[in-house]
Amino acid sequence: MNKNRRHFLHRSVAALAASLAPAALSANWPKQAFETTALQQALDLITGGNVEQGAVTLKAPGIAEDGGAVRVEVETALENVESITLLVEKNPVPLTSQFMLHGQSHAYIATNLKVRETSDVIALVKAGGRYYSGRRTVRVTAGGCS
Amino acid sequence: MAKTIKMRARRGDDGVVVVKALITHPMETGRRQDRDSGDTVPAHFIQKVVGEYKGEKVFEAYWGTGVSKNPYIAFRFDGGEKGGKIKLSWVDNLGQSDSLEETIQ
Numbered sequence: 001m002n003k004n005r006r007h008f009l010h011r012s013v014a015a016l017a018a019s020l021a022p023a024a025l026s027a028n029w030p031k032q033a034f035e036t037t038a039l040q041q042a043l044d045l046i047t048g049g050n051v052e053q054g055a056v057t058l059k060a061p062g063i064a065e066d067g068g069a070v071r072v073e074v075e076t077a078l079e080n081v082e083s084i085t086l087l088v089e090k091n092p093v094p095l096t097s098q099f100m101l102h103g104q105s106h107a108y109i110a111t112n113l114k115v116r117e118t119s120d121v122i123a124l125v126k127a128g129g130r131y132y133s134g135r136r137t138v139r140v141t142a143g144g145c146s
Numbered sequence: 147m148a149k150t151i152k153m154r155a156r157r158g159d160d161g162v163v164v165v166k167a168l169i170t171h172p173m174e175t176g177r178r179q180d181r182d183s184g185d186t187v188p189a190h191f192i193q194k195v196v197g198e199y200k201g202e203k204v205f206e207a208y209w210g211t212g213v214s215k216n217p218y219i220a221f222r223f224d225g226g227e228k229g230g231k232i233k234l235s236w237v238d239n240l241g242q243s244d245s246l247e248e249t250i251q
Contacts, residue, residue, distance in 0.1 A: 028208065029193050029194065029208050030208060034210040068214060068215065069214040069215070069218075070214075071218075073220075086212075088212055091212050092175070092177060093210055093211060093212060094212075095210055095212065096209070096210055096212030096213055097207060097208065097209045097210065097212065097213050098207065098208045098209075099205075099206065099207045099208075099221075100206040100207070100208070101206075102202070102203045102204060102205075102206065103202070104199070104202070104204050104223040104224045104225045104226075105204055105205065105221065105222070105223050106162065106221070106222035106223060106224070108220075108221065108222045109219070109220070109221055110218070110219065110220035110221075111213060111214075111217065111218060111219050111220070112213070112214035112217060112218045113212055113213060113214060114175075114211075114212050114213070114214055
């Protein structure tokens with residue numbers, strides 16, 4: 001009886017821990033934006049619709065032989081940068097990644113993205129509560145999401 | 147789990163620490179079909195990556211399936227000393243995780 005009870009308790013605690021862990025870890029993960037399949041919708045969801053052009057340096061190759069890994073680099077001289085967001089217009093899910101900046105972080109990020117077909121890559125920088133964007137077209141000669 | 151993270155952190159003469167890292171991970175989108183069985187390969191991708199120096203976050207990323215397989219990242223931060231430790235950790239959508247500490251050169 002006691003043994004059973006303990007076993008039951010043990011199992012419930014383990015189950016509770018398992019059910020809590022992923023939620024806690026991904027509490028700030030922007031689920032809705034990562035489920036959005038249209039670029040404009042994703043942009044609106046993230047920015048609320050107010051985006052200024054410029055002030056963002058976005059480096060990406062003009063032509064990519066391998067769409068599976070396209071090097072993208074973002075930098076800005078803007079002050080009080082809060083986040084950098086990278087989107088690929090024609091991917092099944094345009095939002096690829098969001099980088100949150102902290103006190104000592106520089107407003108610089110580089111990573112590799114999947115670019116499924118020839119598409120614009122968009123970098124959004126949030127600084128002082130406002131959004132700024134940069135855009136570059138990447139021509140893909142081989143697919144990236146296969 | 148085998149080591150999944152390779153990282154280099156270097157402090158430049160300007161005092162800026164440049165961190166570059168490679169993570170071994172399939173980054174499955176959940177849309178790909180297995181060539182042999184024709185079955186859809188379930189989504190399996192890193193959702194969060196955190197970099198810490200002296201317990202403070204210096205890097206934080208939220209990812210979807212659009213980040214390349216075996217992801218590469220580079221970032222920069224101020225205030226890191228040579229010999230100090232930088233820690234990088236990731237968690238994926240299946241709850242798997244890994245972390246690594248590396249000395250700033």
